[in-house]
Amino acid sequence: SVSSDNDGIHASRDTAISLTANGSNLIGSLTKSIGKEGIDAEKNAQVTLMAETGNNEIYSVLNGINEKNSKIELSASAGSNKIISSDGNGIFADRDDDPEKKSSVTLTALDNTIESEEYGIYALTGSEVKLDAKGTDNAITSGNKSAIYANKGIVALTAKGNNSLAAEGPTINADQGGKITLKAETGNNSVSSDNDGIHASRDTA
Numbered sequence: 001s002v003s004s005d006n007d008g009i010h011a012s013r014d015t016a017i018s019l020t021a022n023g024s025n026l027i028g029s030l031t032k033s034i035g036k037e038g039i040d041a042e043k044n045a046q047v048t049l050m051a052e053t054g055n056n057e058i059y060s061v062l063n064g065i066n067e068k069n070s071k072i073e074l075s076a077s078a079g080s081n082k083i084i085s086s087d088g089n090g091i092f093a094d095r096d097d098d099p100e101k102k103s104s105v106t107l108t109a110l111d112n113t114i115e116s117e118e119y120g121i122y123a124l125t126g127s128e129v130k131l132d133a134k135g136t137d138n139a140i141t142s143g144n145k146s147a148i149y150a151n152k153g154i155v156a157l158t159a160k161g162n163n164s165l166a167a168e169g170p171t172i173n174a175d176q177g178g179k180i181t182l183k184a185e186t187g188n189n190s191v192s193s194d195n196d197g198i199h200a201s202r203d204t205a
Contacts, residue, residue: 001026005035008060011045011070018047024054024079033086034060041070043101048073055079056109062088064116067127069094069101076109077134083114090114090140093127093153103127110135117143120167123153123178133159137187142167150178162187170199177203 002008008027011017019025028034038060041047047070049056056074058064064083065072074081083090091114095103103126112131114120120140123129131138138159140147147165148155150173157163163182165171171193174180182189191197 001029002034003028003032007037007040008034008058009039009047011041011047013043013045016046018050020050020052021054022052024051025049025056027057028059030059033084034058036060036062037066038064038083038085039066039072041067041072043069045070047071049075051076051079053078055082057082059084060088061086063092064089064114065091065105067093067103067105069096069103071102072105074107074109079109081107081109081112085116085118087117089119089122090116091121091129092119093122093129094124095126105129106132108132108134112138114140116141119145119149120147120165121149121155123150123155125152126154128154129156131157133161136161137164139164140166142169145169146173147171148180149173149175150180151175152177154179156181158183158185159187160185162190164190166192168194170196172198174199175201
């Protein structure tokens with residue numbers, strides 16, 4: 001487990017960090033969140049969390065995952081991926097306009113859960129965020145923004161069961177070429193909002 005008043009994991013540019021646990025990878029806890037970002041990855045960094053029989057859990061004050069021009073993967077083949085941000089975004093992903101640069105966040109588990117005060121997933125400028133729930137559901141809850149916001153970014157959710165999204169702002173918000181895809185293989189796509197359920201601006205899909 002990782003406990004810190006600053007970032008839980010900070011990957012500087014051109015570095016690689018890999019954590020493999022027979023049980024769970026815990027970044028922060030329910031009783032004490034990471035003081036800043038759960039995972040912060042700079043240009044060309046790679047961060048991999050693999051939980052073989054347990055969960056990957058991130059509890060942070062600011063963004064659960066904060067990445068730019070980097071690659072982050074969370075895998076829990078027999079458990080869950082959980083990201084809880086008390087005052088930030090669940091996942092913030094960005095890439096420079098250079099098409100040669102890569103920027104991606106991938107969560108693969110039996111189920112994936114994101115709870116945040118701001119955006120659940122915030123994908124900018126060609127970044128790609130993928131959630132794959134191979135057992136049951138993807139669930140994203142936003143306190144006062146959107147569950148998913150894609151501005152020139154790409155977000156794809158695939159669930160064996162359901163994709164459940166809830167937010168006070170527009171739950172699904174695509175802008176300026178953003179692309180958002182939800183696939184529920186045996187269940188439903190559920191969108192709940194106090195604002196627009198789905199908001200699509202120009203050049204979006």
